[in-house]
Amino acid sequence: MRTVLPADNEHMIETRNLVKAVDTSEGVLTILKGISIHIAAGEAVAIIGASGSGKSTLLGLMAGLDGSSSGEILLDGYELSELDEEQRAILRGQLVGFVFQSFQLLPSLTALENVMLPIELKGDAQAREKAVSLLERVGLEERWHHYPNQLSGGEQQRVAIARAFATKARILFADEPTGNLDTATGSKVVDLLFELNREYATTLVLVTHDDRLASRCDRKLQLVAGELVSDESTEEAASA
Amino acid sequence: MNLLRKQLVPEASSKILTDNKPLGNLFNLSMRLLWRDWQGGELRLLFLALVMAVTSVTGIALFTDRLEKALLLESANMLAADRIVSGRGVLPEEVLEEGQARGLRTAEILSFTSMAFTDSGNMLVAAKAVTDGYPLRGDVIIAEEPFVRGRPVQNGPSPGEVWLESRALSALEIEVGDSIFVGEAELIVSQIIIAEPDRSGGSMMDSAGPRLMLHMDDVIATNVVQLGSRVSYRYLFAADEIGELDSFEEWFRAREEWRGRYYIRDIREESEEVREALERAESFLLLGSLFAVLLAGVAIALTAKRYSERHYDYVAILKTFGCTSSQISFIYLSIQIALAAIAVVVGWLLGWLVHWVILIFLESLLLISLPEPSIQPYVVGAMTAFICLLSFALPPLLALRETPPLRVLRKDMSQQKIGANVPYVFGILGTIFLVFWYSQDFVLTSVLVISVGAIALFLSIVSYLFLRSSGSAGMKAGSAWLLAMTAARRRRKQNVLQVMVFSITIMSLLILTLLRTDLIEEWQAQLPENTPNHFMMNITQNQIEGIESFFVENGIQGNQFYPLISARVTRVNGDLPDPGDEDQVTASRGTLTENAQLDDEIENLELEGVEIDSEIAEAVSGPQTDAPPVNGEEATTGGRRVRGQLSRRQVTWAEDLPSENLITEGAWWGSESQPGYVSIEQEYAEWLDLKLGDSLEFEVNQQIVSAEVSSFRSVRWDNMQPNFFIIFSPGTIDHIGATFLSTALMEREQKILLNDLIRLFPTMVIIEIDGLIEQIQTIIAQVTSAIELISILVLLSGALVLLACVNASLDERFHENAILRTLGAGKKLILTSLLIEFASIGFVAGLIATIGAEASVYYLQEEIFEQEFSLHYWVWIAGPLLGMLIIAGLGVNSTRKVVNISPLNVLRGVI
Incomplete structure (x- = not known):
């Protein structure tokens, strides 16, 4: 297994021998088996693998949404296992943005309010202006007052992307962002995601089983049954 | 490098891991969520339940506060003083x-x-x-x-x-x-x-x-x-x-x-009937408001649970944005407090309106003008809302803080840390507090808590067993039935809870209805329309015929004539009597003319040559100060107190058993009676430790008479009829000579005839109690109306619980039925299966409720209201039938939406 270490950049995300095991009725099930990776600041990394390979689990652990069984995760230098859930929440609020397969917009808030939410939670008085400008950026200026159930899937995901960039998060975790969208819509959403990612110089971790989407990232990490089987830059992969 | 970074962590933590979310922003967010949830209808039922709790408590408290003051005032009128x-x-x-x-x-x-x-x-x-x-x-x-x-x-x-x-x-x-x-x-x-x-x-x-x-x-x-x-x-x-x-x-x-x-x-001591009526009414009103709050509490618990379940996703998302658990608590606490504050104000207004409507209904009945209410009812209403919220709604809402953020990735993750039973524990503690707070009665609180707990346990076991067996019962009955039964079985856990909630609700309503009916019936039976309102005493044997014909001529309703003679038990089986505890016989005895000084006042009262002593009064209306005095204690003998003897009693003889007397042991002599027998009131017999066949010796008018105890009787002392501890068989003491006592019912316009009666029979003494009876009947009528109206309020609370309970299962039903419809199930099939499912749940709940209600009413009547219990046969049909109809009606009505909206909308999560 080859590991590509970033030459100059500091590691924004680093995992060392990460293990996640859960108790089931049939005994202990190990979902992740000693994953060690480095992701540099500003890098776009895709985690690929079949269903059940542990992609989303890895993403959840790296984002501090869940605790590991053993091993270490460093997020911008913070050792997550040393933080409790309250501290991890604060860290997420300061550092991390999310885009989910199922959009995860709050159904009782309008598109605008959904985007405003994380900005407001940070105590920013300019929440409304910032949210409006982001919605314009994702092309939804006409639909800001609509509720999620009044928007199409593509529109909902665009709202979610606007929300993810609203607080200028330094790391963006995207879990199957096109999983619920048709190919054409998915492709537009992905264009938008990468565009904004470049604009904001965000570190992107993207979970997908779509190889074409993965190829748009700088690196691809492939998981098979909880093990990291390959870690290669997309250029290398393309030239190989 | 890595080592260095690690060492930097604490410093970095202190720099950026400080939470700087302003509380104002969190509050704004919570108010926005409140407003949106309100618009989306999410909070309506919870709000309604809170309003219902405040309304019923404030309404009942306002009404009882004013009524109680008024009744006391009215009662004070019976004294002409406080x-x-x-x-x-x-x-x-x-x-x-x-x-x-x-x-x-x-x-x-x-x-x-x-x-x-x-x-x-x-x-x-x-x-x-x-x-x-x-x-x-x-x-x-x-x-x-x-x-x-x-x-x-x-x-x-x-x-x-x-x-x-x-x-x-x-x-x-x-x-x-x-x-x-x-x-x-x-x-x-x-x-x-x-x-x-x-x-x-x-x-x-x-x-x-x-x-x-x-x-x-x-x-x-x-x-x-x-x-x-x-x-x-x-x-x-x-x-x-x-x-x-x-x-x-x-x-x-x-x-x-x-x-x-x-x-x-004060009035409570003055008249036993009024005291009892007031105390029972207070107990009933208390019980009524307890039930109303309890039911509203259950509705709050159910709706809050559903609300919190629908908010898992919110919390998970908020957590991914960096909200900490305490901030989540702050947000949801703000929502609840704001909601409760609004509910309190609305509840106060509605409560006032409710009590005002009650007053309008009662205007014709309430002959008294009600005093202004105190502030107490409003305080009670507000406190109830917050206590209900704290104990019933907050636990599930606070459990939200434990929602793992990972839920944004994995829907099946829900809050793990807080035990599933914690909300119930809080609910139970809150209930106990409320019961104690309202009743201020530790015994009543313990009794209610223990019995409701036992009933809940019993109900959950029975409903669980029933639902477990229902799956196989429906196998051969066609597809709608099958669908319903498998659905009922699949949701066994929720359904057990539903059946329990339904049962407790229906049971509360049944208990109140039964108690209400029995209370009112008993009051009416106690003083029926034709209760005699005049007592005539000191009648001689040869006057009886004349009096009877006077009554017939003037259309007065006369009654049986009882011989009356003073007697004292001197020996029991040849020994001196050895009575038991002094208080035993009088403990529960109420009389209309009872007052403690009566026997003092009428000792040796000479009225035109007639001696009226305390025992005449006893014969008229029951024992007075009566613990029959113990050997060595003071005893009253014809008004003179003598040491070492049992007191004298007014005794009689009769061929027929007096009405409302029941033989509890032995047999009444009937028409072929033999002299030498005596029938004794059962508590008096217990007091003297008598057994059937005992030989008693009496001193009657300075003569010694012996008789054998042939029966024991229970006597209804509060019926305003002549009642006797001791009745001889005809021929035993007839020769000693006695005066007679009778009663008559005279209408107001017939009272002038009393003059003629006294002129015709100058030695007769007439005691008029018509005014008293009228006053008591008025009070009972007022209390009865109050009771009926409070039952209606409780009924409304009950309906709300049922609605909340049905709604609590709506989400799952929407989803399931959308899938079924997508798979091709017709509306009719789904509706029929829903109808069957709800009807069977309602039937079981109604049946269990009936059992529980009868058991509770038995206990309440025996212990709290001091009434005789008898089974209510109609309830055994009405309970299950009503349960079936109400639950099926409510259930199908609420879930009709399930088949009327597009399955796509359901599956897309629009609903």
Whole structure:
């Protein structure tokens, strides 16, 4: 297994021998088996693998949404296992943005309010202006007052992307962002995601089983049954 | 490098891991969520449940607060005062002075019997001298003509005047304006008394003839009241502040030297029937409001649970944005407090409206004007909302803080840390607190909590077992049935909870209905329409026929004549009687004319040669101060107290068992009776430790008579009929000679006939209790209306719980049925299966509720309301049927949406 270490950049995300095991009725099930990776600041990394390979689990652990069984995760230098859930929440609020397969917009808030939410939670008085400008950026200026159930899937995901960039998060975790969208819509959403990612110089971790989407990232990490089987830059992969 | 970074972590943490989310922003967010959830209908049921709790509690509290004050006031009218001090002989002046010094209003009453003379005749009257303040409560109704409706006044006659009862005028052949002699004083008859407030509160002397009321200043001039005269003094006290009365009463009771000689009392002690009616009504109202709050609490718990379940995703998302658990708690606490505050205000308004509507309904019945309510009901309403919220709603909402953020990736993750039963524990603790807070009664609280707990446990086991078996029962009954039963079985856990909630709701409603019906029926039975309202005593054997024909001629409803003779048990199986505990026999005995000083007042009372002693009063209305005195203790013998003997009893003999007497052991002699037998009241028998076949020796009119105990009887003491501890078989004591006692029902317009009756049978003594009966019937009617209206409020709370319970399962049903419809199931199939599922849940709930209700009513009636219990057969049909109809109706109505909206919308999560 080859590991590509970033030459100059500091590691924004680093995992060392990460293990996640859960108790089931049939005994202990190990979902992740000693994953060690480095992701540099500003890098776009895709985690690929079949269903059940542990992609989303890895993403959840790296984002501090869940605790590991053993091993270490460093997020911008913070050792997550040393933080409790309250501290991890604060860290997420300061550092991390999310885009989910199922959009995860709050159904009782309008598109605008959904985007405003994380900005407001940070105590920013300019929440409304910032949210409006982001919605314009994702092309939804006409639909800001609509509720999620009044928007199409593509529109909902665009709202979610606007929300993810609203607080200028330094790391963006995207879990199957096109999983619920048709190919054409998915492709537009992905264009938008990468565009904004470049604009904001965000570190992107993207979970997908779509190889074409993965190829748009700088690196691809492939998981098979909880093990990291390959870690290669997309250029290398393309030239190989 | 890595080592270095690690070492930097603590420093970095302190720099950026400080949470700087302003509380104001969190509050704004929570208010926005509140508004959106409100618009989306998410909070409506929770809000409604809260409003319902506040409305019912505030409404009931406002109503009972005012009604209770009014009833007390009305009852005080029966005393003409709030407190009365009475006793043997002249009362200490000090009592009156103390009352006046404390700012109480006071008045004095002196009752005595006297002959009233005119030129054309004379008659024995029950004279009552009053001071200027009389009556302190209530009105004297007077008129210028006899036997008319009259007008209320708040004073007695002026000096030099007398007021007479209608029938006295015709007997004395005088009119208003004529003069009359009372003793040596000549007074002018200025008004006719139609009614006086404290007619029932007086002594036997007050019932011994028509009323003559005079001013206290004229008493000396009559020269009737002299040293050794039989008179009854009363001091009346009233105040607007109940606290002043209480502290005055405390002061009075602290005087050891007055104990046993002078008494202070309010209406509750004055009339057992009124006291019981008030206490039962209070217990019922208390129980009613408890049920209402409890049901609203269940509705709150159910809706809050559903609300919190629908908010798992919110919390997970908020957490991914960096919200900490305590911030989540802050957000949801703000939402709930704001919601509760609005609910409290709305509940107050509605509660006021409810009590106002009740008052409008009752306007014709409530003959009294209600005093303004205190602030207490509003405080109780608000506190109830917050306690309900704290105990029923907060636990599931606070559990939200434990929602793992990973839920944004994995839907199946929900809050893990808080135990599933924690909300119930809080709910139970909250309930116990509320019950105790309302009742202020530790015993009642423990009893209710333990029994409800036991019932809940029983219900959950039964409903679980029933639902477990229902799956196989439906296998052969077609697809809708099958669908319903498998659905019921699949949701077994939720359904057990649903059945439990439904059962407890229906049970509460049944309990209230049953208690209400039984209470009202018993009250009505106690004083039915044709209750005799006049007692006639001292009748001789040869007068009976004449009296009977007088009644027949004048259309008066007469009753059986009982021989009356004074007797005392002297030996039991040849030994001296050895009675048990003194209090046993009188413990639960209530009488209409009961008051503690009665026997003192009427000792040796000579009325035209007739001796009335305490035991005549007993025969009329039940035992008086009666623990039959113990050997060595003071005993009353014909009014004289003798040591070492059992007291005398008025006894009788009869061929037929008197009505409302039940043989509890042995057999009644019937028509072929033999002399030498005696039937004993069962508690009296227990007190003397008698057994069937015991041989008793009596002293009757200085003769010794023996009889064998052939039966024990239970006697209903509160029915205002002649009742006896001891009844002999005919022929046993007949030869000794007795006078007779009977009762009659005379309408108001027939009362003038009393004059003729007394003229025809001058030795007869008539005791009039018609005024008293009327007053009691009025109070009972008022209390009954209050009870009925509170039942309706509880019913509404119950309906809300049912609705909340059905709604709690809506989400899952929407989803399941959308899938079924997507798979091709028709609307009809789904609706039929829903109908069957709800109907069977309703049937089970109704059946269980019936069992629980009967058990609870049994307990409540036996222990709290002191009533006889009997099974209510109609409930066994009505309970399950009603459960089935209500739950099926509510369920199908609420879930009809399930089949009416597009499955796509459901599956897309629009609903």
